[in-house]
Amino acid sequence: MDTLLVMDPRTNPFAPGAGTPPPELAGREHLLEAASIAVDRLAGQLNSRGMVFYGLRGVGKTVLLQQMRLNASAAGYVTVPIEAPENRSLPSILLPALRATIIKNSTGAAAKAKFRDLLGVLASFAKAVKVKYDDVEVVLDVAPTLGIADSGDLESDLCSLFLELGKVAADQSTMVAIYIDELQFVSELELAALISALHQISQQRLPVTLFAAGLPQLLGQLGKAKSYAERLFDFQEIGSLDRPAAANALTIPAGQQAVEFDAPALEHILDETKCYPYFIQEWGQHAWQIAPTSPITLSDAKATTESAIAHLDSSFFRVRFDRLTPQEKRYMRAMAELGPGAHRSGDVAEVLSRSVQSLGPCRSSLIKKGMAYSASHGDIAFTVPLFEGFMKRTMDLVID
Template identity: 55%
Template sequence: MDPILNPYAPGAGSPPPELAGRDEVRAKMRLCIERLRRGKPAKSMMLVGLRGVGKTVLLDQMMKDAEGSGVVTIRIEAPEGRSLPAVLAPQLRIGLLKLSRMEQAKDVAIRGLRALAGFVGKMKLTFNDVEVGLDYEPEPGLADNGDLEGDLTMLLEQVGAAAHAAGTLVAIFIDELQYVPEKQLAALTSALHRCAQLQLPLVVVGAGLPQLRGRMGEAKSYSERLFDFPIIGPLDATDAADAIVKPAHDEGVGVDNEAVNLIIGFTKGYPYFLQEWGKHAWDVAASSPITRQDVETASVEAVAALDESFFRVRFDRLTPAEKKYLRAMAELGAGPHRSGDIAAKLGRESSSLGPLRSSLIAKGMIWSPTHGDTAFTVPLFDEFMKRIIPTADWDPTEA
């Protein structure tokens, strides 16, 4: 079939043609926004889930939903190696400039820009990576004390006050939040807590790997009372079928039930993998409908594509010792696994592997569902590890 018309969209953060199975969490966000806009209490939200479940896509759709209701939105990604102030401050400037163009909020928003100038001046000295164009001189004593928690609280108070004066709400969307250091997470949580106490119309919607919930709790003990933590997981059979069938149907192409069921079986319902299998099944099929045979043929190419992109990009960031640890996990199966079992597979003591395990957690490759357990953050990574390091080439005792 014509590849130009192929509707499926495998890619990092690429929106699928059919965002199936996420209506409930989107509705919950809309309710939160409308309550805050009316001065009523509502929790901010943290989307947590494994790689490939569509957290980024959902975060971006929720941002579009918010913008459609007149909300001022800010969108950042928290990359490794940069501070939260470095990525947040430029976007806060843009948001405050938008608010300053609204006559009823102009003066309050300008004071927010003065707070931002003071905040940036101090944070430059602390983090050495904050570069923001400034529009106003700082106001002495306003968000310029050099304490991240206190200064960020003052700054977000001013942002929330400007939104209130404008009769709107500011929503801050943050992806990959698990990479933010604990002290900075604590500062963000504390600032948001204060805005909630003052009933200011400001909300944070974050997304991150499953360890984010625990990290938020470690940063501030009251985090679970301040945020909802919806778990974004694989789609159930009905929603997964919709994600495959509806895009094809919109292009006038059918998909046999057997083909759909086989795709769901291969992908375990993970949205990214559904898009990958859908794309290759479409390209393989000669005509409508897409059949089971098409899917079986396409699976070879789908797995190869995942190995070269989705999986390989993560594998290549690993040290030889880290690869060895993950290969031992894979030998045990999909997981989660007891840390002692992994150590035994490697012929080591668990205590000696602590730094290695911590490094893999910091890189977002594994997480701990419960104390002493270890699991992959990337679905189907155990199968990939066995393909990339076949049993014949793997010696767990090799230095």
């Protein structure tokens, strides 16, 4: 076989992207199996906890959540995919997703009647919450069901809605799994309502559950919203892959195209990417483009690092940098000066020759935007791996 043809970009298996499934979902098999067991137990009327995944950007949380949903759908269960954007209310993202799901599953005369009744409850909920949340724009062509999910109190109404959803699912001998990505953008009040509704569902052994993903601050947000959240969900921190799994993420897709990595080249890429799934895909894609033949050598891998970093600087990192105010950029540049990992807010303030109090609003804004998180009280860290290197390459340290 002509190795030059093997390295054709048309056959490049690596796929870096936001939530784009990698060709080899390595190192997450145990989590996929845990999710499969959870939905099967719930469908079998056995108690099962929902799952919450938290971690930095680029660790594959979205991909993992998507694969779990696809697996549940393939098993015949009802799934509700949702992404929580910034500055949107929970009702505004939940209502359209539930409406689409209910309509999709209204097949057969008996099921159609049950789900039609559920649409009436959803209409009541939509009408009630629209008074408080102006961003709710769902139109339902059914009459509201009076007296259910229409009090105007989000926590009470969401509980009523989920209870009716659970009853219909149980009647149809199925289960409903709701998948919410970027859950950290949901407000504390709305998180409390969501947790309360799921708690009541669990107490009544109804087959509705939640799988969610978010940045590291999500763990604290859920605990603050409801103290019993830690007993309601199985919390899983998602981090970088171990080296064998990271190696598989590179070598298995390449091997399927008869392309190999020299051992030194593979070790170099694992070192540079710190085994983060997104970066593995970036380095894999660039290595394929740069190497003229197989096997990919250490020289190819070093050239790959230069190319991949330049591409990340102009896209993955840049798009996040451009969302920052000048003050936020200075704050993050000061964080970068301290190196990777978490740092005390006081140390960041010292780099900038400012008081911690004066920088408090800037720090809070960065956390709200999802650019930083506080692992423990008084600490601050980047939510994007390798971002400290980008900040140093992009701007000089500015001290007011």
